[in-house]
Amino acid sequence: MPVRELSSGIYELDIDDRKMLATRNMIPGMSVYGERLITEDDTEYRQWDPSRSKLGAMVLKNFDIPLKSDSIVLYLGAASGTTVSHVSDILTDGLVYAVEFSPRTMRDLIQLCDQRPNIIPILADANKPQSYAHIVEKADVIFQDVAQPNQAEIAAINSKYFLEEHGHLMLSIKSRSIDTVASPKKIFKEEVRKLESGFDIEFEVLERKELEPFHEDHLGLVAKMFVDDEE
Numbered sequence: 001m002p003v004r005e006l007s008s009g010i011y012e013l014d015i016d017d018r019k020m021l022a023t024r025n026m027i028p029g030m031s032v033y034g035e036r037l038i039t040e041d042d043t044e045y046r047q048w049d050p051s052r053s054k055l056g057a058m059v060l061k062n063f064d065i066p067l068k069s070d071s072i073v074l075y076l077g078a079a080s081g082t083t084v085s086h087v088s089d090i091l092t093d094g095l096v097y098a099v100e101f102s103p104r105t106m107r108d109l110i111q112l113c114d115q116r117p118n119i120i121p122i123l124a125d126a127n128k129p130q131s132y133a134h135i136v137e138k139a140d141v142i143f144q145d146v147a148q149p150n151q152a153e154i155a156a157i158n159s160k161y162f163l164e165e166h167g168h169l170m171l172s173i174k175s176r177s178i179d180t181v182a183s184p185k186k187i188f189k190e191e192v193r194k195l196e197s198g199f200d201i202e203f204e205v206l207e208r209k210e211l212e213p214f215h216e217d218h219l220g221l222v223a224k225m226f227v228d229d230e231e
């Protein structure tokens with residue numbers, strides 16, 4: 001079975017002429033959300049369903065994914081850990097701080113963390129980074145999937161607290177969480193404008209693409225914090 005590494009720790013498997021996105025399973029034999037496990041050359045892979053993961057969709061939309069095996073990641077909107085589990089597979093020498101504010105969902109996430117020591121679960125509101133600033137270290141990547149009307153603002157305040165100077169912000173923006181009637185394109189344009197110049201820190205947007213057909217009315221975005229090296 002042909003296996004191709006698309007990005008650090010992210011693979012495309014060719015099974016019966018069908019391409020499948022996957023990560024290497026950190027805990028062989030255990031699936032997390034009923035996904036398929038495939039073994040090839042003594043390595044077990046876990047199927048990664050892009051329609052259940054904005055990050056998975058961003059991989060298939062050919063974003064340049066800034067995750068490395070030793071990255072420190074702050075993940076906002078972890079839910080029960082579907083996507084966080086794949087980030088955990090990718091970060092063989094790194095760590096993911098997973099923030100989620102629903103206590104019920106957090107219970108599932110904690111079970112996942114029992115098996116995966118590189119996930120640190122944090123029950124907190126991403127609007128209040130000061131409430132977890134004593135736990136979280138500086139991050140190479142902030143990934144945010146909170147589906148809230150003030151997504152850009154949440155991204156900015158967390159970046160201010162936690163993003164390394166040359167780190168990356170990855171964002172999934174759901175237009176309907178911001179405005180149910182306005183056109184998604186208009187909403188995305190305004191969110192990009194806010195990130196570029198709406199806060200006291202500025203971002204340089206490196207890539208932005210809509211996540212269809214995997215997620216309707218969602219924009220994926222990768223940005224860098226703007227740092228004036230001449231100061």
Ligand SMILES: C[S@@+](CC[C@H](N)C(=O)[O-])C[C@H]1O[C@@H](n2cnc3c(N)ncnc32)[C@H](O)[C@@H]1O
Nearest residue numbers: 053077078079082083100101102125126145146
């Ligand atoms: C779309 S789901 C995330 C799915 C997840 N990223 C995945 O791919 O597996 C959004 C999650 O963000 C959480 N959330 C929303 N607002 C939040 C906030 N202010 N702070 C922390 N979590 C939040 C919700 O409870 C929900 O679990």
